[in-house]
Amino acid sequence: MADRLAIEDCVNETCPWSGEPVSADSLALYKGKVVGFCNTGCRDKFEKAASAFDAAIEGKE
Template sequence: MRRLSLADCVNDVCPWTGKPVSGTALTLYKGKVVGFADRAARDAFLAAMVAFETAILAPPVLKTCTRPLPGMLLPSAPVPAAA
């Protein structure tokens, strides 16, 4: 595994806290070394990234409406079935 270095860090300010980055709180993100103020900020960022990636990759959930919503216009005639 590649050893991360503060010299390779693409930022000076923690994107999570706004404080200066620490050499003990680095991570690799999209091939670049990103620094954080502390390990807690780094770990919170990594947890958020996992949650975002999981949500993006998850199949969409289809929601069905069983009754008209207020203000919903209903067709006056039945909608023909798709051929």
């Protein structure tokens, strides 16, 4: 599947929330780059926060 995110493309080795190693099932695409998290909960928390900041920056709160 070509649209699947790959851990090899991840820009970070540790989760920014926990400091733990990233997991292949917890990747996200952000601004065209693959970013990794230790679990899906941390990934989801990041996606929610990033969406809120992006909307605020664009004036779409």
